[in-house]
Amino acid sequence: MALGRTRGTHARRPERGRLLPLLIAAVVVLALVVVAGLALRGGDDESASGCDGGPLTVAASPEIAPTVEQVLDGLAEDEDAGGCTDFTVRAVSSAQAATEISDGRAPDVWIPDSSTWVDKVEVGDGSGGWTEGPSIARSPIVLAVGGDAADDASLTSWSSRLTNDDDLRMANPDSDTASRLAYHASRIGEPERLGLQTGGRLIFLSRFAAPSVNALLDSYAQEPAEADPFPASEQRIFAFAEEHGDTEPLHAVMPETGTLALDYPWISSPDLTGERRDAAEQARTAFGSTQTRDLLTEAGFRSSDGRGGPEIAEQEPAALDELEPLTRQERLAAVEQWDILRTDIRMLALIDVSGSMEWDSPTPGMARWEVTQGALLQGIGILPAGSQVGGWAFSSDIGGEGQDWQELAPVRRLDESVGSGTQRDRLERLVSDGGELIEGDTGLYDSVWAAYQEMQDSYDEDYVNSIVVFTDGENDDPNGGLSLNQLLDRIDEGYDPERPVRIITIGMGEADASALQQISDESGGTSYIAETPDDIERVFVEALLARTG
Incomplete structure (x- = not known):
């Protein structure tokens, strides 16, 4: 029996208005099937590398950033790598970061x-x-030497180079790490207090510091014969040779007693959690692979343990003897010391010329005035030209009846023209002739208060404002004058945190150590007792150059 179609029940073509919804539904179903399948198989490369919250950001020092980016790109392309492998690398200086x-x-x-x-x-x-995180590479700080000096260049230690040799340039340790670590190395095992020679040398270096090691390298590229040696990382010297093949090569001179090294730590943000923290740790481990170590070596770095190193100027890399670094507190103190040394001072020297300054000092054959005079002349000679310095002498009635102080020279810049010379020249002449003023008693307290008022009234916010008092005795004013308590009360009442003037006292002989300490403490300054020329030199640098208080 033949089967026939019953009218009204046979299949019909859908109406045109219903076609579009059916097509959309089919596409959605197909998409869901595809996504589900990808999920079961682990997805494609792009899906596998996706990170919740977007790519992980990496801020890397500029010289290592290209290698870091290459390694992390390789991780993203690795089919066996799971989880988040999406990183964005940005080259940025360590100081800026x-x-x-x-x-x-x-x-x-x-x-x-x-x-x-x-x-x-x-x-x-x-x-x-x-x-601090684990190191991924290393590069020792060496002395970059070019020109004829490279033939027989040597370096005993960073301490000897920074404090004794004239042919050295540095970059600013506040922004440049090579000079920062060279300076750190120079302070290892050294006392906190600086001698006159060291203080003067560091002041000179700070005044002529370049903004960065790149500026020093550029200067060398332009005039190799005129460039002084400077601290740089071994890797930067290698990279410079690769970029400037036609320039006379720089040599990397390793300090004989050891050096510090750039260590390129991998530091994950303490705010990373979950998948992103795991991804950062997975990426870090990639830098331990043989392939990554080869990439770092090709770029001029050493391995994280200091081994290897690039060949520079046809010389094999020197063995790295890495010094024990300063502690965090020592590092902070060293940087603060540099910052203070490069800050110009505005200082009034208040100098005792009472009769007892002619008495013998603890140094045979030298009077107290001769010891003080020698230290003053050395200090004036090494202070930078931008500093403002003036001088007062004090003893009873030296400025007229009832006035125990006399202005010898107002506070001016040392390079300011005064008569036929400069302020520095004038101060040196006054100190040289100061013995002619010696007589009378020690009118200390009235003189300190007058100097304090003068420096507050003429305060300059662009400088470190201070008074430095040299005296060999306790207050002895036949006219009466202020008592110690009255002086302390006036300093306390006159103190202005917006216009601080520190009083630094240096005593010798029969100086009243307790009174001097109280005067300095009341103003936020410091006090010293000095008995020998060596003492005077030491505390003079601490007081005038370090400007501590």
Whole structure:
């Protein structure tokens, strides 16, 4: 029996208005099937590398950033790598990155050229959890030497080079890590207090510091024969040779007694959690592979343990004897010391010329005035030209009846023209002839108060404003004058935190150590007792050059 179609029940073509919804539904179903299948298979490369919250950001020191990016790109392309492998690398100086972190603009991963830059991170009451991470590469700090000097160049230690040799340039340790670590190395095992020679040398270096090692390298490229040696990382010297093949090569001179090294720590943000924290740790381990170590070596770095090293100027890399680094507190103190040394001072020297300054000092054959005079002349000679310095002498009635102080020279810049010479010349002549003023008693307290008022009235916010008192005795004013308590009360009442004037006292002979200490303490200054020329030199540098208080 033949089967026929019953009218009204046979299949019909859908109406045109219903076609589009059916097509859309089919596409959606197909898409869901495809996505589900990809999920079961682990997805394609792009899906596997996706990170919740977007790519992880990496701030890396510029010289290592290209290699870091190459390694992380390789990780993203690795089919066996699971989880988040999406990274964005940005080349940024370590100093700038530390500032950005402190300002709340932190990357997910930070690779500074030295772990010492963590010292500059200030989040909340401290570093906010940013701490030194494991090193991924190393590069020792060496002396970059070119020209004829390279033939027989040698370097005993950073301490000897920074404090004794004239042919040296540095970059600013506040922004350049090579000079920063060279300066750190020079302070290892050294007392906190500087001698006159060291203080004067560091002041000179700070005044002529370049903004960066790049500026020093550029200067060398332009005039190799005229360039002084300077601290640089071994890797930067290697990279310079690769970029400037037609320039006379720089040599990398390793200090005989050891050096410090850039250590390129991998530091993950303390705010990373979950998948992103795991991804950062997975990426870090990639830098331990043989392939990555080869890439770093090709770029001029040493391995994280200091081995290897590039060939520079046809010389094999020297063995690295790495010094024990300064502690964090020692590093902070060293940088602060440099910053203070490069800050010009505005100082009034208040010099005792009472009769007892002619008495013998503890140094045979030298009067107290001769010891003080020698230290003053040396100090005036090494202070930078931009400093403002003046001098007063004090003894009873030296300025007229009832006035125990006399202005010898007002406070001026040392390079300012005065008569036929400069302010520095005038001060040197006054100190040389100062013995002619010696007589009378020690009108100390009235003189200190008058000097304090003068420096407050003429305060200059662009300078460190201070008074330095040299005296060999206790207050002895036949006219009466202020008592110690009255002087302290006046300093306390006159103190202005917006216009601080520190009083630094240097006593010798029969000086009243307790009274001098109280005077300095009341103003936020410091006090010293000096008995020998060596003592005077030491405390003079601490008082005038370091400007501590």
